[in-house]
Amino acid sequence: MNRSLPVLASALSLLLVCAATASAQFTTFVPRPGTVEAAAEPAKPTGPSARDTLKATTLTDMRKWVDSAAGSIGQGAPVDTTTRAPRPSSPPIADESPRSTQKFEEGAPAPNTATPLPLLIVAGVGLSAMGLLLLRRRA
Amino acid sequence: MLAFGVALLAYAGQSYAAGAIARDRARTAWERVKARSSVDGAFALALAVQGGMGNAPRGAPIARLIATRIGLDEVVVEGVDDRSLNAGPGHLPGSAIPGAPGNSVISAHRDRHFRALGALTIGDTIRTETVHGSATWVIARRTIVGEGRPALFQSSTPILTLTTCWPIRYLGSAPDRLILTARPVSPAPRSPTVVGQLSPDRGPG
Numbered sequence: 367m368n369r370s371l372p373v374l375a376s377a378l379s380l381l382l383v384c385a386a387t388a389s390a391q392f393t394t395f396v397p398r399p400g401t402v403e404a405a406a407e408p409a410k411p412t413g414p415s416a417r418d419t420l421k422a423t424t425l426t427d428m429r430k431w432v433d434s435a436a437g438s439i440g441q442g443a444p445v446d447t448t449t450r451a452p453r454p455s456s457p458p459i460a461d462e463s464p465r466s467t468q469k470f471e472e473g474a475p476a477p478n479t480a481t482p483l484p485l486l487i488v489a490g491v492g493l494s495a496m497g498l499l500l501l502r503r504r505a
Numbered sequence: 506m507l508a509f510g511v512a513l514l515a516y517a518g519q520s521y522a523a524g525a526i527a528r529d530r531a532r533t534a535w536e537r538v539k540a541r542s543s544v545d546g547a548f549a550l551a552l553a554v555q556g557g558m559g560n561a562p563r564g565a566p567i568a569r570l571i572a573t574r575i576g577l578d579e580v581v582v583e584g585v586d587d588r589s590l591n592a593g594p595g596h597l598p599g600s601a602i603p604g605a606p607g608n609s610v611i612s613a614h615r616d617r618h619f620r621a622l623g624a625l626t627i628g629d630t631i632r633t634e635t636v637h638g639s640a641t642w643v644i645a646r647r648t649i650v651g652e653g654r655p656a657l658f659q660s661s662t663p664i665l666t667l668t669t670c671w672p673i674r675y676l677g678s679a680p681d682r683l684i685l686t687a688r689p690v691s692p693a694p695r696s697p698t699v700v701g702q703l704s705p706d707r708g709p710g
Contacts, residue, residue, distance in 0.1 A: 472657075474656070476652075481614050481670070485676045487514065487517045489513055495510075497507025
C-alpha cells in the first residue's frame with residue numbers, strides 16, 4: 367500500500383495533465399494518400415472471374431491521352447489546363463474549437479483565453495516533490 | 506516521477522519565458538511604431554485604418570493599455586491566437602481599435618498579462634494609447650459569463666471590452682469569462698480626418 371500510493375498519485379496526475387493537453391494534440395487525422403483507397407478496395411476474387419477488364423480499358427485510354435498530350439506540347443506553347451486543388455492549410459488549433467472566438471461578431475463568446483499552464487505547474491511541483499521524497503526514502 | 510515533474514515544470518517555464526521574450530519584443534516594436542508615427546503621418550494613418558478595419562497583421566502592436574491601480578501596463582498586439590496571447594493582451598480582429606467608434610475587444614490570459622484584472626471594479630479608470638492619440642476610459646460594467654455564452658456586441662459609440670478567464674485562480678481550464686466594459690471619459694483619440702468612420706466627435710457614451 368505504501369508503495370502503490372506514489373504510483374497511484376503519479377497516474378492520477380498524468381491523467382489530469384493529459385486531459386488538459388490532449389484536446390490540443392489530437393484534433394484531426396490526415397490519412398496518407400492512397401490509404402483510404404487501399405482500405406476501401408474490395409477483396410480480389412480468385413479464379414477466372416478475377417480478370418479486371420475495366421483496368422485494362424483505363425490503361426489503354428491513358429496511353430492515348432499521353433500520346434495526344436505529347437503531341438500538343440510539341441505544337442504550341444504549353445497551357446496549364448489543370449486546376450490545382452487548394453492546398454489544405456492546417457488552421458491553428460484554436461480555430462477548430464467551436465467555442466473559441468477569433469474574429470469579432472455580434473453575440474460572439476469571449477475569446478478562448480483558457481490555459482493549462484497553472485495546472486501543469488502545480489502538477490509538476492507535486493510530482494517533483496513526491497519524486498524527491500521517494501528518492502530520500504530510498505537513500 | 507521526478508523526471509516527469511521536472512519535465513512539466515520545464516515545459517511551463519519555457520512557455521512563460523517565451524511569452525516574456527515575445528512581450529519585450531512587442532514593447533520594443535510598439536516604441537518603434539510610436540516613434541515612427543510621430544514623424545510619419547502617413548504611416549500612422551495607414552496603421553489606424555488597418556486597425557479600424559481589423560486588418561492589422563497578427564502579432565503587430567496596435568495599442569498600449571494602462572491601468573495604474575492594478576499596475577497594468579501592456580502593449581496590445583493584434584490577434585487572439587495562442588502566439589499573440591503569449592506576447593501580450595490581444596486585440597480581437599474585426600473589433601474597433603481603442604477609441605474608434607465601435608466595440609474594441611482586448612483579451613489576455615489570467616495567469617499572465619491580465620492576472621490582476623479581477624481587482625478592477627466599476628468606476629476604475631483605464632488609459633489606452635494608439636498611434637493617433639490616447640483615451641481614458643471608466644469601467645461601467647463588470648459581468649461574468651460562462652464559456653461559449655454570448656458576450657461581445659456591436660456598438661455605434663466607442664466601447665472598450667476587456668476579457669479574461671474566470672476565476673482568476675483556478676486549476677485547469679477556467680469555465681467562465683470575466684467581461685469588463687468601459688466607456689470613454691475623455692474625448693476619444695483624434696483620428697485622421699480622411700477616414701470618416703474613424704473620426705469620433707463623441708463625448709462620453
